[in-house]
Amino acid sequence: MLETRSLTVRFGGQAAVDGVTCAFHRGTLTAIVGPNGAGKTTYFNLISGQLRATAGDVFLSGARITTLPASRRARRGLGRAFQLTNLFPDLSVLENVRLAVQAQAGIGLDFLGLAARHTALHDRAMAVLERVNLASRAAVPAAALSHGDQRKLEVAILLAMQPRIFMFDEPTAGMSVDEVPVILDLIEAIRQDRDRTILLVEHKMDVVRRLADRVIVLHQGRLAADGAPEDVVASAVVQEAYLGVRAGDV
Amino acid sequence: MRALLHRHVLSGDRPGHPAVTALLILLLLALLVVPFAVPGTKSMAAASRIAILAVLAGSYDIALGYTGIVSLAHAMFFAIGAYAVAIPLAGGWVGWGAIGLGMAAGAVLAAAIAAAITLLSLRVQTIFFSMITLAVASFAQVLATQLRGLTGGEDGLSFSLPAALSPSFHLLPGRVLGVRVDGRLLTYYLILLAALLLFLLMLRIVNSPFGRVLLAIRENAFRAEALGFRVIVYRTLASALAAAIAALAGGLMAVLLRYNGPDATLSFSVMVDILLMVVIGGMGTLYGPALGAAVIVLAEYYLQPALQGLADALVGIPVLPALFNPDRWLLWLGLLFVGFVYFLPAGIVGSLRRRRG
Numbered sequence: 001m002l003e004t005r006s007l008t009v010r011f012g013g014q015a016a017v018d019g020v021t022c023a024f025h026r027g028t029l030t031a032i033v034g035p036n037g038a039g040k041t042t043y044f045n046l047i048s049g050q051l052r053a054t055a056g057d058v059f060l061s062g063a064r065i066t067t068l069p070a071s072r073r074a075r076r077g078l079g080r081a082f083q084l085t086n087l088f089p090d091l092s093v094l095e096n097v098r099l100a101v102q103a104q105a106g107i108g109l110d111f112l113g114l115a116a117r118h119t120a121l122h123d124r125a126m127a128v129l130e131r132v133n134l135a136s137r138a139a140v141p142a143a144a145l146s147h148g149d150q151r152k153l154e155v156a157i158l159l160a161m162q163p164r165i166f167m168f169d170e171p172t173a174g175m176s177v178d179e180v181p182v183i184l185d186l187i188e189a190i191r192q193d194r195d196r197t198i199l200l201v202e203h204k205m206d207v208v209r210r211l212a213d214r215v216i217v218l219h220q221g222r223l224a225a226d227g228a229p230e231d232v233v234a235s236a237v238v239q240e241a242y243l244g245v246r247a248g249d250v
Numbered sequence: 251m252r253a254l255l256h257r258h259v260l261s262g263d264r265p266g267h268p269a270v271t272a273l274l275i276l277l278l279l280a281l282l283v284v285p286f287a288v289p290g291t292k293s294m295a296a297a298s299r300i301a302i303l304a305v306l307a308g309s310y311d312i313a314l315g316y317t318g319i320v321s322l323a324h325a326m327f328f329a330i331g332a333y334a335v336a337i338p339l340a341g342g343w344v345g346w347g348a349i350g351l352g353m354a355a356g357a358v359l360a361a362a363i364a365a366a367i368t369l370l371s372l373r374v375q376t377i378f379f380s381m382i383t384l385a386v387a388s389f390a391q392v393l394a395t396q397l398r399g400l401t402g403g404e405d406g407l408s409f410s411l412p413a414a415l416s417p418s419f420h421l422l423p424g425r426v427l428g429v430r431v432d433g434r435l436l437t438y439y440l441i442l443l444a445a446l447l448l449f450l451l452m453l454r455i456v457n458s459p460f461g462r463v464l465l466a467i468r469e470n471a472f473r474a475e476a477l478g479f480r481v482i483v484y485r486t487l488a489s490a491l492a493a494a495i496a497a498l499a500g501g502l503m504a505v506l507l508r509y510n511g512p513d514a515t516l517s518f519s520v521m522v523d524i525l526l527m528v529v530i531g532g533m534g535t536l537y538g539p540a541l542g543a544a545v546i547v548l549a550e551y552y553l554q555p556a557l558q559g560l561a562d563a564l565v566g567i568p569v570l571p572a573l574f575n576p577d578r579w580l581l582w583l584g585l586l587f588v589g590f591v592y593f594l595p596a597g598i599v600g601s602l603r604r605r606r607g
């Protein structure tokens with residue numbers, strides 16, 4: 001189980017994430033929604049370790065991980081895909097994924113073995129690329145992929161890490177309509193595995209309704225709502241957040 | 251046979267272009283036969299320098315080209331290795347033990363200092379890191395000239411080598427293929443063998459799983475960390491390894507020169523040479539820096555005589571002999587380097603590989 005308690009980060013005087021207390025249970029998919037600048041990505045950064053919290057804590061399976069570096073958190077099973085594509089641009093598509101597999105296998109300090117001889121890593125990386133329909137592009141440098149394919153590669157890297165907790169930050173943003181189902185089906189497939197926990201930042205409400213077990217709303221860094229998708233999506237807070245209509249103003 | 255060589259000796263690292271393969275084979279063959287093909291101290295000195303500097307430039311490439319660490323203290327590690335060998339030998343302990351122990355001590359000391367610099371500058375940005383290494387290197391130069399008792403100051407340290415490596419030692423009577431099999435020849439092949447082994451070791455390291463993580467860090471350290479690789483640990487190890495190998499190359503240089511001093515291994519012109527070799531050869535290719543070392547050493551040794559020959563041939567033609575006056579060799583050297591960087595921006599190996607697609 002993943003949990004944040006009063007998690008807060010301030011930039012200057014401004015709190016981008018403000019006292020968020022929330023628990024994410026094993027086997028659930030939680031959608032995180034909120035307007036632009038609400039603090040969703042920042043909340044992710046605090047959980048996966050790209051940012052240090054100003055106050056509050058993050059717990060993973062009961063252990064406090066608030067001050068661990070991102071790499072240690074990744075090794076404990078926190079896997080993160082980024083909103084802004086974040087790849088190894090000059091390395092091949094295959095090598096991008098192979099590195100994730102290598103990290104997952106814990107092979108890093110082998111100085112004298114031959115990377116190319118670890119065929120199991122290669123095979124696992126290829127299998128992941130098959131799943132996101134990128135196998136035919138394996139030899140191409142990541143930078144040469146189209147935006148949509150880069151998004152797929154970002155997801156492939158996350159799959160290859162085999163985390164216990166998957167954090168997707170708008171995985172389908174900027175993808176063409178026909179590419180979106182591939183990614184959604186993948187997330188759906190991960191969801192079938194009841195050992196996994198998924199956190200999904202997503203703007204598209206139809207996607208949220210289709211996939212989420214639960215929705216939380218962030219607004220100005222605060223946890224503004226939390227509940228079943230059908231309740232939350234219809235609620236005043238989400239209407240306000242997305243439509244700019246203030247329920248009390250009418 | 252080719253596959254076996256490629257896999258087990260070259261660690262699966264492809265030269266990546268037929269011209270690179272050809273140049274590498276040519277370089278290796280030339281180094282192997284130089285004492286017999288072009289007898290003389292000058293050619294042997296140039297060839298040994300190429301072998302040693304190929305290792306030095308290669309070690310710098312592990313940090314710069316593979317990991318993206320921009321250090322300006324690499325000549326210092328080279329010098330540490332050279333002093334570590336020179337000090338016991340000049341102190342009167344003329345034995346193989348002194349060379350071996352000096353090599354080992356130099357490598358360990360260099361690795362420790364490199365690791366300390368990397369760890370202490372954990373949070374600074376690339377440019378500040380370079381400045382810090384520059385400051386450390388300047389400090390080392392001051393130390394080397396001030397600690398006269400230990401380092402011989404500006405004059406450096408001269409010493410003799412164990413008998414088997416001294417010119418007066420004759421392994422075989424008479425000549426083989428017209429060449430005396432003396433201590434000098436033994437020294438040459440010993441250095442060549444050591445350099446070759448070190449180079450193959452580096453090829454192994456950059457093609458290992460560890461080497462792949464270094465590439466990931468160069469490409470996107472933030473992402474490498476998010477995958478679960480502790481970037482600072484890998485950066486520190488890469489710096490330490492590069493420094494240790496540079497120190498071993500320094501030990502070889504001391505053996506070659508039977509001398510060490512600031513100008514031989516520690517000065518900024520050595521650092522500039524290292525940078526040029528890596529940039530001319532191609533960063534992040536390892537083979538490139540070896541070729542870069544050959545280009546630089548050949549230019550330093552043979553550009554002046556070549557210009558002399560050209561000037562002599564052009565006598566009588568206006569302007570041209572003056573243009574190729576051997577006193578202008580530094581100018582031509584500079585132009586040569588600018589030409590390389592302009593026409594082969596990714597270095598010899600990098601540009602050839604790119605051209606091939």
Ligand SMILES: Nc1ncnc2c1ncn2[C@@H]1O[C@H](COP(=O)(O)OP(=O)(O)OP(=O)(O)O)[C@@H](O)[C@H]1O
Pocket residue numbers: 011016034035036037038039040041042043083
């Ligand atoms: N490193 C930083 N330094 C200063 N301010 C930051 C930093 N990171 C985020 N912010 C600010 O924190 C707020 C929350 O940003 P965040 O990226 O988390 O929003 P978001 O909910 O992910 O938005 P979007 O839907 O546009 O992705 C914004 O006002 C942003 O400008």
Ligand SMILES: [Mg+2]
Pocket residue numbers: 040041042083169
């Ligand atoms: Mg965001």
